[in-house]
Amino acid sequence: MDLFLTLRLLLLLHFISTSVRACPAGCQCTGNETSCNGLSEFPTPLPPSTKVLILISCSFSILKPEDLADVSDLTTLGIKDTDLIEVHPGTLQSAKHLQKLIFFRVKVQDLPENVFGNNKELQDLYLKNNLLQVLRPNWFSSLIRLERLDLSDNLFTSVPVEAFQPLMKLQSLSLSGNNVTQLATEAFKGLSQLVILRLNKNSLQDLPIGCFDDLVNLEELSLQDNSITHLPNNLFSKTLKLKKLFLSNNKLRSLPQGIFLNLPSLSQISLYENHLETLGPGVFGPMQLQDLWLYDNKLSHVEEDTFRNLTQLRLLVLSRNRILHVSSGAFTGLEQLGEVSLHTNLLTTLHAGTFRGLPSLVNISLEHNFISSLPTGLLQGVTTLGQIDLRNNSLHNLPQQSLDVLSVAAEVLLQQNPWRCDRDILPLINWMKLNPTKVNQTLVVCESPFGLHGEEIVLLTAENLLPQSSTVEPPLTSTGKMKKPTSPPAEQSASSLAATTTSNAEQDNGVENGAVWNDTWVTIIAVTVVATLVISTFIVCCLCWRRKKRGRGEIGRRSKNSVL
Incomplete structure (x- = not known):
């Protein structure tokens, strides 16, 4: 009886010992999954039951056939952020049931020609963000079940014609972020099941006629961030199921008639x-x-x-x-x-009826143009306009007919225009008073004349304003502005006009005093002119800088109502 208990105890201790040794140091083993982090060597021995092996931030540089010899049931292998630079031939030979392979941010520059030759069950292959330089023609020759292939962010410069032809079940292919300069007409031949193709962030300059003809189930095509200068007329004639097409940031100068x-x-x-x-x-x-x-x-x-x-x-x-x-x-x-x-x-103006027939129109962005007038029928037929943005244009005033046009909008942005505050501005003043919620009135200020520069237009009255053709400065509003200094009165001498016996000394004194007054007056005028020029130049520079800054601002920082 004691012998039997002893044997059972020895078996239990052996099982516990084996289980402990089965999970390498620095790894976690849960069920059929083994994950390791920060190892300097490939973990051995691995539990024979391992089906999922994940290695992150390790420093081993070589992957050998014996490393995976004991995990014949492996279905997923992922190596990430590791110093791996070499994969020996036959390394994946024993992983016959491998379905998913990930090499992500490793330092490998090349792979053996037939590295995946025995992995016929592979469905997902991610070789992303590595240092691979050459796309070998025979890498994928045995992967007849492959559905997703990611080769993005490597150093490929070309795509062999036969590279993808065996992949009859491929649904997603990414070659983005490489340096591919050209494609062969038959580069994607036979990929009739392909749904997603990403070729963005390469150095493509043109696309050969017929290169997408076999992609009859393609739904997403990414060609942005290349140097493509033109598109063949019938480039998309066979991709009738296409839903997403990205062509931004290229060098296209024109689009052929009927291209879409x-x-x-x-x-x-x-x-x-x-x-x-x-x-x-x-x-x-x-x-x-x-x-x-x-x-x-x-x-x-x-x-x-x-x-x-x-x-x-x-x-x-x-x-x-x-x-x-x-x-x-x-x-x-x-x-x-x-x-x-x-x-x-x-734009300097728009035609009447430009927005006619747009019953759903809510927002119109016209800011940062050179619009100086608005036609009477600009918003004809528009009934529910939320906002029209006219900031930073060349509007000097708005006649009543133009203001009637704008009344359909819930919000009108009018600031940063060169408003000229003469009698022609009165319709705008009255309109803003009648529609206080449509305009941010504190931002709509006079640009000219100089005496009213910066004044809120809505606060002006008829008495403040110049006649349209007048050059005389208007009375200033009670905002603390100083009046311009009046000219010194001219020297007058009634006695010199009536008498002829004025002494020479008195005449010389009068001439001298007049000369002093004249010199002073000339000095005041010169200083005033120089100061005006300096201030005007500063204002113009600020306005130009603001226009440039606002016009080139980051797209993502703009508000929703002024889309781009």
Whole structure:
């Protein structure tokens, strides 16, 4: 009996000892998962039951076949933030059931040609943010079940034609953040199941005709942050399921007619930060697009019917271009449009009816232009306008007809305009008094004449104002401003005019006094002129600096109501 108990105790101690040794020092073993952090050597021995192995912030540099020999049931291997620089051939040979492999921020520069040859069950392969320099053609030749492949943020400069052709089930492919300069026409041949393709942040200058023709199920295509100068006419003719297309921050100067004509599912597109100079009416076809971002291009005109097919568009951003002219029919058909941004352009005026037929329009951004007048029918047909932003334009005054136009808006931003406070400003004064909630009245101040510079316009009265053609300074308001000094009276001598016997001494004295007065007066005038020039120059510089600063401000810092 004692012998039997002794044997059981020995077996229990052996089991406990084996279990303790099975989890290497510096690791945590839970069920079938082993995770290790900060190791200097590869952990051995590993529990034979390990299916998930995660190694983080380790300093070992070599991965060998014997390291994984005892974990034949491994399904997930992740190595992150580690000094790994070399993977020996056959290292993954024993991991026949591997389904997910992650090399993230390691220092490996190359991998053996057939490194994944025995990993036919691999579904997810992430080789992201490493130092890989050459994309080997045979790396993926056996990965017939691979669904997700991430090769982003490496040092690849080219893509072999045959590299991805065996991946018949691939759904997501990322090559972003490399230095790929060109693509072959057949680079993505056979990838009919691909849904996501990311080629952004490379050095692509052009795209070959037909390179996307086999991607019939593609829904997301990222091409932003390259140097692409033009797009072939039929580049997207076969990608009819495309929903997201990113082309921002390239060097596109024009878009071919019909380039987006057969993309009925497209709901998101980015074209900002290019060199686009024109947009024709045939560029956009019927699609589900709701936001269109075209800021930071070189557009000079917006022609009629350019956006007619975008019937679901809710946001249109045309800011920070060089737009001089907006056709009266430029926004025809955009019945769902809620916001349009035209700020920071070169507009001097707008046509009557520019925003006609836009019943859903809520916000209009026109700030940082050179608009000097508003046509009578500018907001014809607009009934629910929330805000119109006219800041930093060239408005000197607004006649009653223009003010009647603005009455439809709940908020009107008028500050930073060169308001000229003569009798023509009276309609604006009366309008602001009648609509105190529409305008921040304390910010709407006179630019000229000099005597009223900085005065709140709403506080002025008719007596304060100059006639339109007058050059005489008006009486100043009681705000503590000092009146300009009056000119010293001219020297008069009635006796010198009536008598002819005035002594020579008296005449010389009178001449001398007159000369002193004249010199003093000349000095005062000279000082006044110089001071005026200095102050005017300072004010102009401040205004120009403010215009430049506001026009080039960070996009993300702008308020929602003044979208871009």
